[in-house]
Amino acid sequence: MYTILTIIAAVLVVGLLAYLIVNKIPKGVRPVISIVLWLLIAFLGYSIYTAIMAPIAFNKEKVARYSKVIDNLKMIRDAELAHREVTGVFTDKPSDLIKFIDTAKFAITETRNIVVQEQRGALTIDVEKRVVDTIGFKDVRADFAGKNYAKMFEVPGTSAKFDLQTSSVEKVQGISASVFEAKVDKAVVLEGLDKDFIRQEKEALGGVDVRGEFISVGSLEDVKTGGNWPPSYDTAEEKDKNE
Template sequence: MKHVKQKFNLVLSFVTAFLLLPALSIAQNAEVVEKGSFQALKTPIILVVALIVAIGLLILIEKKVPRKVRPIFSIVFLLASVFFGFKIYMSIMAPVEFKQEKEKRYSAVIHNLKDIRDSQLAHKTITGNYAKDFTALENFIETAQFAIVEKRDTSYTYFDKVYKIDKLKEEVILDTLSFEPVRDSLFKGTDRYKKMKFVPYAKNDQQEFTMKVDSIIVNGYTAPVFKVSVDKTLVLYDLDKDLLRQETRVISVDQVDGKEIFVGSLDKVSDSGNWPTSYEIESKKKK
């Protein structure tokens, strides 16, 4: 029985290690952490060091500690193993939890950006330009109307005086049937548009998106452009700082690129966002 407790602790250490391996595997997934990053290397290093220390302590107890006090050391070692095992597990699972929380917050942010984009496109359709700020955009939503039109193709013949023959001419006639409020068309009569300017999950619940409007020359014509954006640090401010720094350097078609989440552009005519199609699919599922 004299070595039973020490052997038990040794077995417990290895069992704990094998229980941590699935979490370690998840943490090394390229979709969770960037390959070669500090976060990707940190978790296996912690696990290896912990196992080496655990085995070293067991050998030390076996050779140096008197038998009478070995039970005390065994209990302390057992408690320490549980404590550090929990810490290692939390360290390994941190990227997984970060990814889950990040995607939840990004979904809410992108939902608002889509509302702003749709409102700006409606503003341009009716007025020819984008709204310069959120106040103007909200006033537009509350007062503007879409014209409901009907297209009719018509054709008739006319005498061409040059060629001295009858020719067929086709035209499209637009008939205005009625008008529909922009608010009802885009927001189904709700007041969701009043909250779309605020950044979800920001530390300050009154934090607004940054919206800029300008114009550029395209093929000799002046074209209006807009961009609405928010820094990722404002959305993920309370999450792991190492993982947050890694997130701001992301360049991938499967993730939100760069330091910010945005829709539109001031450099080209575009109403696209920098998020992957997975967020579009998720939005459709919620509808």
């Protein structure tokens, strides 16, 4: 808004000076006024250039900061999914989740069909049943090799930490499902940038933008584990998984 007002004011001043030069200013003073006019034109040009480049620079910095934040949220999501696979529920304790990665193991199972005989009254019939056998175990930590999961709850570029919460929702009548959400306010991530742009960013409705006031993954109201960012923040492999 300040830039727009500056441009409008400069245009009005330039127009006024041009009128005065032509109609009111003595010829002897006109060279000085001309220099002032050229300076104002240069200032106006710079203001227009700044007004055009400011949102471009903001978006470039925003994407760079968001990408780092989203990488951590993806790690949190993967850790929560692993925790649910092993324990049956999500957790809202960051330290427990990090410890879980370090110590827990996935069960490696094998499914096979067997035929058993069952007595049905006077008849003996063959019934096919599915049997799941545990044939080994794999460290959860192996899925996080090369990732700094010990610091995944730290919001990159800030001193803040992600807010992590869990709850349960009724997926179908009488059956509840564990849910989680990890999030951070966009204003925290974008601290130090233009406040007007930050305000607009917090009002984003989606599309090519991160939706809403927060960057988040999961939900406390619905059974979902996706994030609120657009596909441009995902790799080709991750996009295929989400389709």
